[in-house]
Amino acid sequence: MQEELLQFKIQKVWILVDLPSGKKAIGTKWVYRNKKxxxxxIVRTKVRIVGQGYKQEExxxxxxxxxxxxxxxAIMIFLAFAxxxxxxxxQMDxxxxxxxxxxxxxxxxCQPPGFVDPKFIxxxxxxxxxLFGLHQAPRVWYETLSTYLLDNGFHRGQIDKTLFIKRLKGDILLVQVxxxxxxxxxxxxxxxxxxxQIMHKRFQMSSMGxxxxFLGLQVKRKDNGIFISQDKYVGEILKKFRFSSIRTISTPMETNKALAKDKEVKRIxxxxxxxxxLxxxxxxxxxxxLEDFSDSDCVGSSLDRKSTTRGFQFLGSRLISWQCKKQTVVANSTTKAEYIAASHYYGQNPVYHSKTKHIEIRHHFIRDSYKKRLIKMVKIHTDNNVADLLTKAFDVTRFQFLIVRIDKKELAIPGQTTTGKEFSNALMADSLPKTILPTKVFEMT
Structure with a gap:
């Protein structure tokens, strides 16, 4: 607590004053956290004074x-490129x-609990x-950091505004915030x-090597790649819900049974x-x-007959994103369900939003993107669509086959695609178009 108050004094965070007439003061509280x-x-114990921002008035x-x-x-793409x-x-903090x-x-x-000045109660x-807890705090911090980086030779990503890039004689430094x-x-x-050195000049840093x-992801770098896992998180949630000693099972969904809510959540x-x-x-x-495997079951929900959209996005053999979501409207044909799925996953690209409301719009949206050669549409057999992992129940053999295919995915798509070298050169030259990659491939059943 004393260290936190010392930081406040050094940074000149606040000044003690009489409350002006007509103004109100919001409360403060201490927040404690163990960083693991x-x-x-536990590698560090932290305590912060936090303003009760929920009492602020817009x-x-x-x-x-x-x-x-x-x-x-964005973090996964960063690690894929790395x-x-x-x-x-x-990493640093x-x-x-x-x-x-x-x-x-x-x-x-208000003065923080336990540290009220007895002379000026x-x-x-x-x-x-x-101050932490105030509604405007994240915006002010982002503006402070981004302005400082831009003033020191970085430039901001065109798509991802939390990515900062610096180039020097053919070398590159990428910073993700x-x-x-x-x-x-x-x-x-x-x-x-x-x-x-640049960061230490302006901010007090704790360099963590x-x-x-990072963000619950365990990252292990090897000579031939990077391995990402979450066994620490898995252990924590099993312990939290008292499932540390339960009997194991080989697949997350039961075969020959309609997908429905599992109120007890034991199988997963x-x-x-x-x-x-894993x-x-x-x-x-x-x-x-860049590839996208997307699919949709038509009226698959037994409760409301809505379709479920699912998809995987890869950079080469690197799985960077996946989604499984019930559609908000009832599609009255398989084709419409597929269009909803395709537009949703193409909408993962920040340039195109995924909130188109009508089938006609979705149809023309996908068709127009195809004509402009922004995407390549390839029909694949359902046996090879890894997106089915998210909503279909398989036996152990089929399930393990698709799991392995995610890690050792062979690219078998005809036509031209963007190579890793072309992407790297484009990034170095800051000539990427307003898509994540120049060519985006959708694989649909």
């Missing part, structure tokens, strides 16, 4: 609050990150910096050293119990070809 590594061992205490936040898919380029990936941004609004907070703090956690990869060690654990836990070490393998030697 991938093995579950238009009075804050206005704009939006701040870009990296999606998990495996291809054989990057070393490091900004200490009390939000306290570096100055807020424009007039905000007052009635006084409150006027907040000058972006998730609020106050930062991961970065580079082609030359000196770029890493320069970046750490090579990336091993039994499957996870038996597969704690993860994703990102091989170094796989090209960066």
């Amino acid at each position: 590594d991938e093995r579950g061992i 238009g009075i205490d804050y206005d704009e609050v939006f701040a870009p936040v990296a999606r998990v898919e 495996s291809f380029m054989n990057f070393l990936v490091y 900004v200490t009390s990150a939000f306290l570096y941004g100055t807020i424009e609004e007039e905000v007052y907070v 009635e006084k409150v703090y006027k907040v000058e910096k972006a 998730y609020i106050d956690d930062i991961i970065f990869g580079f082609t030359r060690k000196s770029l890493c050293t320069d970046f750490e 090579e990336l091993t654990f 836990f039994r499957y996870l119990k038996g597969q704690p070490k 993860g994703l393998w990102y091989p170094k030697d796989s090209p960066l070809i």
Whole structure:
């Protein structure tokens, strides 16, 4: 607590004042947290003073609050590219990150519990910096960090605004920001050293070395690729719901049974119990070809007859994104269900949103993208569609075959596609079009 208050004093976060007439002060509280590594061992204890932002009033205490936040898919793409380029990936954490941004609004907070000045009991703090818990804090921190990086030779990603890129004589440094956690990869060690020095000049950092654990993902780099797993998380949820000693099972869904709600949720836990070490393998030697396997069952839900959309997205043999979602409308034909699925997964691209409302729009949207050669449509047999893993129940043999195919997926798509070398060159030259890759392939049954 004393360290946190010392940071507040150093950063000049607030000043003790009388509460002006007509103004109100929001409360503060202490929040405690143990930070653990991938093995579950506590590596740091943290405490923060947090403003009770839920008591703020829009238009009075804050206005704009939006701040870009990296999606998990962006992290996976970052790691996929790192495996291809054989990057070393490091991580660092900004200490009390939000306290570096100055807020424009007039905000007052109560003195923190246990640290009320006995000489000025009635006084409150006027907040000058972006205190944790305030609605505007993430926006102010993002603006502070991004402005600093841009001023130091970085430029922001055209699609992902949480990705920052710096190039120097053919070398590249990529920085991915998730609020106050930062991961970065580079082609030359000196770029890493320069970046750490730049950050230390402006912020108080806790450099954590090579990336091993990030957003619940365990990351292990090897000479021939990167392995990503979540056995720590699996262990935690099994312990939380008291399923640590249950009998294991080989598949997550029961065969010859309609997909429905499992109120007790035991089967999926039994499957996870038996597969704690299962993860994703990102091989170094796989090209960066973007593919999408999408499918939809027609009126598959026995409760409301809605279709379920499912899909996998790959960069070469690297699975970077997957989704399984019940459609919001009832499709009255298999074709319409497939169009909804296709437009949804093409909508994973930030340029095209996935909220088209009518089949006619979906039809022309996909057809227009096909005519412009933004995508290649390839019909594949259902036996080879890995997207079926998400909604169909298979026997053990078939299920394991599809699981293996995810990691060792062979590309058998006719026609031209974008190679990993072309993608890398485009990234280095900052000439990527407004899609994740120039060619996007949809494989549909």
